[in-house]
Amino acid sequence: MQGLMIFLEVVVVLLLLLEVFVRLRARRRRLQQRDAQLSPEARKKVPLSSVQESPVSLPEVLPVHPHSEQGGALQEALSIDDLLNEANIYLEYGHYAQAATVLRWYVDLNPHETRVINQLLDTYLALADMDSYAGLLESLGEKSGRVPMDESWWRERVEHGLQQDPGNLELLVLAEKVGMAVPLPQEQGAEPPMTAEMALALVARNRDPHYGMAILWRAIAHEPLRLPLYAELLRITHQQHLLEDYINALILLYLTVGYKAKTLRERMLRAGEDLGNHPLWTVLADWDGNPETLRQLACSRQLEIPGSLPLT
Structure with a gap:
C-alpha cells in the first residue's frame, strides 16, 4: 500500500512538472511573438530580460521592474497569470504546501487582491499551518492602508483561525485589536473535526x-x-x-x-x-x-x- 501511494505521488509530481514546463514555454513564445510585433523603436525600449527568459524556476518569472517599460508591464501581466495558474494546478492535485508558496509570492506582490488572500488563508487552514495563517494576517494588518478588507472580514478570519487553534497568541492579539472578545477555551470533546x-x-x-x-x-x-x-x-x-x-x-x-x-x-x-x-x-x-x-x-x-x- 505504501509503495503504491509513493508511486502515485511520483506520477502526480511528474505531471505537475510537465504542466508547469508547458505553461512556461507557452508564455515564452507569447513574449517572443509580442516582441516581434513591436516597432523597431519600441523594441529598443524593451528590456532584454523580458524576452530572453529561461523557464528554470518559479521565482525567476517574477517581474523586477514591473512598471518601468512596455515590455516590463507585459512581463508582469503574464507572470502574475502564470503564478495563479500554477497555484491552481497544485491545489487541484492536493499539493497544498507548494500552492501556499506560490500564492504567498503573489500576495506579497498584490496585497490588495482579496480573492487570492482568501485562497491562501484557506490553504493554510487545509495545511493546519496556523503560524503562517496568523503571520499573514499580521502582515496584512501592518499594511492596513493598502488592503481593502473591512472589519467584518477581519473578525471572520480571526475567528476561523481561533476555531482551529484557540491558543494561538498572534491570533488572540489580533482578536483584541479588532475588538473581538477573546474566546474561552473549548470544553473537552468540543474540538473541531480533524479532516x-x-x-x-x-x-x-x-x-x-x-x-x-x-x-x-x-x-x-x-x-x-x-x-x-x-x-x-x-x-x-x-x-x-x-x-x-x-x-x-x-x-x-x-x-x-x-x-x-x-x-x-x-x-x-x-x-x-x-x-x-x-x-x-x-x-x-x-x-x-x-x-x-x-x-x-x-x-x-x-x-x-x-x-x-x-x-x-
Whole structure:
C-alpha cells in the first residue's frame, strides 16, 4: 500500500512538472511573438530580460521592474497569470504546501487582491499551518492602508483561525485589536473535526509517533473511508513495532475496504506478521467477508468503530 501511494505521488509530481514546463514555454513564445510585433523603436525600449527568459524556476518569472517599460508591464501581466495558474494546478492535485508558496509570492506582490488572500488563508487552514495563517494576517494588518478588507472580514478570519487553534497568541492579539472578545477555551470533546488533509499535514510536520497516531485516529473517526489515513497509521505502528495498535488499525482497514480488496488485505497482513506472532493473524487471514465478525473482534478489543463505516 505504501509503495503504491509513493508511486502515485511520483506520477502526480511528474505531471505537475510537465504542466508547469508547458505553461512556461507557452508564455515564452507569447513574449517572443509580442516582441516581434513591436516597432523597431519600441523594441529598443524593451528590456532584454523580458524576452530572453529561461523557464528554470518559479521565482525567476517574477517581474523586477514591473512598471518601468512596455515590455516590463507585459512581463508582469503574464507572470502574475502564470503564478495563479500554477497555484491552481497544485491545489487541484492536493499539493497544498507548494500552492501556499506560490500564492504567498503573489500576495506579497498584490496585497490588495482579496480573492487570492482568501485562497491562501484557506490553504493554510487545509495545511493546519496556523503560524503562517496568523503571520499573514499580521502582515496584512501592518499594511492596513493598502488592503481593502473591512472589519467584518477581519473578525471572520480571526475567528476561523481561533476555531482551529484557540491558543494561538498572534491570533488572540489580533482578536483584541479588532475588538473581538477573546474566546474561552473549548470544553473537552468540543474540538473541531480533524479532516484527512489536516491530519496528514500535521503528521508530516511532527515526527512524534504518539502524536501522529492520536491525530490519525481523530481523523479516522471523522472520515473513516480515507485510505491514506490507514496507510499512514499502519506505517507508524509498524515502524514503532506497536503490534496491538497495528492490529487495531488493520481491523478497521478490513472493515473499510471489504472482502473484495484481497490483495491489499493480504499485503498488510504479511507486514503485520513481521512484527511477531499473534493469534489474530490466523483469524484475519481466514476472514470470510462477514463484517459482523470484525465488529465483534473490535468490541472484544475495546476498539471503537466509526459509525459511518458501511455495515456490509
